[in-house]
Amino acid sequence: MNWWRRRRLRTKIFLPYSALVVAILLATLWVTGAAVSSWVERSLKRQFDATGEVYRGLMAERAERLLGETSLLAGDFALKRAIATYDPGTLSSVAQNHRDRIGVDLLWITDENGRLLAASGRGADANKPLTALAPLAQAMSTEAPAVAVTEVGHGLVQLVAVPVFGPDPIGYLLAGEAIDDATAQQLQANSGPAVSFLSSARLFATSWPADEREQLFPGSAIGSPALRAQLAHAGATQDAERSTFLLDLRGDRLLSILIPIEAQLPEPLFVLVQDSYDRALGPLAALPRWIAVIGAAALLGALLVGRVIAGGIASPVQALVAAMRRVLTGDFSQRLSLRREDEIGFLAHSFNEMVAGLAERERIKDTFGSFVSRDVAAAVLSGQLPLDGERRDVTVLFQDVRGFTTIAEQTDPRMLVRIVNRLFAEMAAAVEAQGGIIRVFTGDGVMALFGAPVVYADHAARAVRAGLDMLARLPAMNAELEAEHLPALRIGVGIATGEVIVGRMGADQRSEYNVVGDTANLASRVEGLNKELGTALLIAATTAACLGAEFVLGRRAVIAVKGKEHPVEVVEVLGAVPDARQAG
Amino acid sequence: MRALRLRDATTIAVVALLGVTGPLRAAEIGGRVVDPQGNPVREAVVFIDQLAPGVAPPVNGRTATMDQVHRQFVPHVLPVQVGTQVSFPNHDQIHHHVYSLSRTKTFEIPLYKGETAPPIRFEQVGAVKLGCNIHDWMSGIILVVPTPYFATTDEQGAFTLRDVPAGTYGVVAWHEGSKVKVEDTRQSVTAGAGASPLTFTLEVVEPRVRPVARRGYE
Numbered sequence: 001m002n003w004w005r006r007r008r009l010r011t012k013i014f015l016p017y018s019a020l021v022v023a024i025l026l027a028t029l030w031v032t033g034a035a036v037s038s039w040v041e042r043s044l045k046r047q048f049d050a051t052g053e054v055y056r057g058l059m060a061e062r063a064e065r066l067l068g069e070t071s072l073l074a075g076d077f078a079l080k081r082a083i084a085t086y087d088p089g090t091l092s093s094v095a096q097n098h099r100d101r102i103g104v105d106l107l108w109i110t111d112e113n114g115r116l117l118a119a120s121g122r123g124a125d126a127n128k129p130l131t132a133l134a135p136l137a138q139a140m141s142t143e144a145p146a147v148a149v150t151e152v153g154h155g156l157v158q159l160v161a162v163p164v165f166g167p168d169p170i171g172y173l174l175a176g177e178a179i180d181d182a183t184a185q186q187l188q189a190n191s192g193p194a195v196s197f198l199s200s201a202r203l204f205a206t207s208w209p210a211d212e213r214e215q216l217f218p219g220s221a222i223g224s225p226a227l228r229a230q231l232a233h234a235g236a237t238q239d240a241e242r243s244t245f246l247l248d249l250r251g252d253r254l255l256s257i258l259i260p261i262e263a264q265l266p267e268p269l270f271v272l273v274q275d276s277y278d279r280a281l282g283p284l285a286a287l288p289r290w291i292a293v294i295g296a297a298a299l300l301g302a303l304l305v306g307r308v309i310a311g312g313i314a315s316p317v318q319a320l321v322a323a324m325r326r327v328l329t330g331d332f333s334q335r336l337s338l339r340r341e342d343e344i345g346f347l348a349h350s351f352n353e354m355v356a357g358l359a360e361r362e363r364i365k366d367t368f369g370s371f372v373s374r375d376v377a378a379a380v381l382s383g384q385l386p387l388d389g390e391r392r393d394v395t396v397l398f399q400d401v402r403g404f405t406t407i408a409e410q411t412d413p414r415m416l417v418r419i420v421n422r423l424f425a426e427m428a429a430a431v432e433a434q435g436g437i438i439r440v441f442t443g444d445g446v447m448a449l450f451g452a453p454v455v456y457a458d459h460a461a462r463a464v465r466a467g468l469d470m471l472a473r474l475p476a477m478n479a480e481l482e483a484e485h486l487p488a489l490r491i492g493v494g495i496a497t498g499e500v501i502v503g504r505m506g507a508d509q510r511s512e513y514n515v516v517g518d519t520a521n522l523a524s525r526v527e528g529l530n531k532e533l534g535t536a537l538l539i540a541a542t543t544a545a546c547l548g549a550e551f552v553l554g555r556r557a558v559i560a561v562k563g564k565e566h567p568v569e570v571v572e573v574l575g576a577v578p579d580a581r582q583a584g
Numbered sequence: 585m586r587a588l589r590l591r592d593a594t595t596i597a598v599v600a601l602l603g604v605t606g607p608l609r610a611a612e613i614g615g616r617v618v619d620p621q622g623n624p625v626r627e628a629v630v631f632i633d634q635l636a637p638g639v640a641p642p643v644n645g646r647t648a649t650m651d652q653v654h655r656q657f658v659p660h661v662l663p664v665q666v667g668t669q670v671s672f673p674n675h676d677q678i679h680h681h682v683y684s685l686s687r688t689k690t691f692e693i694p695l696y697k698g699e700t701a702p703p704i705r706f707e708q709v710g711a712v713k714l715g716c717n718i719h720d721w722m723s724g725i726i727l728v729v730p731t732p733y734f735a736t737t738d739e740q741g742a743f744t745l746r747d748v749p750a751g752t753y754g755v756v757a758w759h760e761g762s763k764v765k766v767e768d769t770r771q772s773v774t775a776g777a778g779a780s781p782l783t784f785t786l787e788v789v790e791p792r793v794r795p796v797a798r799r800g801y802e
Binding site: 075081084167 | 683684685686687690692713714715716717720721722723
């Protein structure tokens with residue numbers, strides 16, 4: 001599984017797809033093979049059945065002919081008279097003559113008791129009475145012609161026995177035609193498959209050439225154990241449905257079937273019909289090859305298509321991954337250009353939006369620092385606020401902690417950082433509540449800007465409200481600090497209003513939204529006057545001029561300030577007029 | 585009349601030769617032929633095949649007739665004493681070709697009509713099976729017996745051997761369909777008054793009907 005997890009996406013698409021294609025191909029091959037061999041088997045079996053029919057037809061025709069011709073001979077009065085002579089020489093010549101007349105392999109003449117009088121052609125078995133031959137025995141008992149396949153002199157013979165009436169039987173004519181290799185060959189010529197006549201004891205005749213004959217039936221014996229078993233089985237179940245079986249001939253598979261033949265023999269006689277299974281499959285053997293070739297081509301094509309598809313999925317994903325890696329290192333310039341509208345396209349589009357958002361955020365952070373109110377950030381991101389340099393009337397607020405140096409010296413540094421952070425949180429909250437931005441943290445105070453980049457007509461009032469809010473927040477904070485046995489803080493706030501230049505300033509990576517102008521210095525100086533005047537919130541006259549009746553103002557003073565040519569007029573702010581907004 | 589006289593003379597001669605006492609008049613031997621089930625067997629021939637010692641068979645000068653009527657031999661079975669001349673008149677309007685291939689007597693009367701055929705003398709005891717070369721179903725038997733004492737059973741299987749001189753004889757029964765040898769049926773009987781009727785039991789196989797006969801004439 002680890003191995004699989006480590007594979008690339010393309011491989012993960014390829015492998016199951018290829019396995020699927022190969023599996024489908026193999027299944028197709030198997031199904032085709034099974035169907036083809038079943039078809040071949042059925043068609044061979046049909047052919048075999050046809051051979052069986054041809055055999056039966058041939059035998060019936062031969063029997064008909066034998067019976068007909070022999071019966072005609074038996075009715076010949078000259079023959080009857082010849083038999084009545086009981087002269088061996090005469091009868092022997094008659095047998096010869098009549099055999100030639102009807103063209104059979106053997107012709108025998110017996111007396112009315114079945115004793116042989118004369119024989120022509122194949123000789124009779126000397127030590128066996130003729131009456132043991134089924135057709136003769138039957139003809140003697142029924143006085144009617146009889147026919148049967150029987151064994152004569154180690155060969156199969158289709159034998160007819162016909163009584164010779166004078167007018168009662170005075171003898172019998174036996175005529176026979178051999179069922180030999182020629183018969184088998186004729187059968188094969190008529191029907192196709194190889195034909196052999198055999199019983200479990202031996203082979204009688206076959207259409208196989210000498211070589212194959214010796215291979216299949218060495219010395220006319222039933223050599224193959226498989227064939228012997230089939231013969232035994234077929235002999236036991238003569239009426240059962242015949243089924244095919246395979247025999248081996250020098251590596252060639254022979255589909256074979258045993259068809260029982262009615263015969264008068266000690267063991268049941270069969271026609272063994274055989275044809276080469278592999279040769280029959282031959283024309284169809286090319287089929288699996290073609291399927292394999294087509295399959296291989298399909299596999300190759302499938303792999304190519306799969307590669308394209310996998311590439312279509314994997315390469316954008318890889319591009320995405322590469323871009324993501326660069327984003328992780330802080331490079332927000334990455335964009336994916338995919339002209340797709342599918343899931344991948346959506347993914348790329350989302351990625352682009354996400355990176356753009358990250359880039360904006362980073363830019364704002366770089367520009368304004370961490371403390372930017374949500375509203376300001378939204379205004380900047382929407383692009384409504386130009387960050388380029390411009391002149392603006394703004395109000396600048398300075399806040400400072402009194403006696404911070406002493407506190408810093410007396411307090412544990414970690415505690416000090418906590419105190420400062422706590423203070424900044426309150427100060428920043430007061431600034432953001434009025435829509436200002438924190439321009440800089442000074443260590444024990446903040447510098448805040450109102451009226452830029454967001455334009456507020458009441459930037460002066462906002463700044464003053466923020467200053468009052470800072471002062472208002474102190475008691476609660478000091479209570480918490482004292483509870484932690486930390487020193488309470490006192491702060492001073494100075495505010496000034498005037499024209500400044502604002503904009504993003506600095507090198508690319510380090511640019512900030514900055515303010516340049518005398519107003520900022522003035523605000524800082526005004527804050528410093530708090531110590532001298534013993535006040536908490538002082539504002540420059542420029543600021544006071546911008547205020548309505550919202551605030552309660554206290555003392556005014558005109559004081560010379562270091563670095564200023566003219567003295568500066570400052571006003572103390574005591575608080576907000578109760579319900580001033582409603583009143584004003 | 586002449587025959588009677590001859591028979592009387594023979595009887596007298598036999599009696600004189602044997603010195604047999606008692607009634608010297610000729611006797612009858614009667615009886616029946618039945619099958620093992622007791623059914624009568626018709627057309628069986630019962631005849632004396634052994635004369636009493638010293639009894640000479642009468643000289644045979646007789647003739648007999650095997651007729652051909654409606655493409656059949658009539659009678660089907662004709663017993664004759666050995667030496668009898670049998671004529672074969674043809675009472676059909678067509679030709680017949682009468683032959684026998686039996687070992688007892690082989691002969692042939694080629695195609696003929698009417699009563700033109702010369703009689704045939706049968707000089708050997710045995711059955712002579714007759715056929716017609718042009719009508720395969722025609723079948724007849726001439727049973728050549730050694731003595732003039734023979735009879736054919738009637739529908740009831742009954743027979744009577746007449747004019748048998750007194751004496752002890754071997755009597756046998758023959759039937760076309762019997763597989764038993766004639767000698768094996770022999771019964772010894774003493775002809776004369778009070779002789780009880782003979783019963784022969786023969787197993788008879790019905791003669792086979794030739795396939796061609798089915799198409800034959802009635």
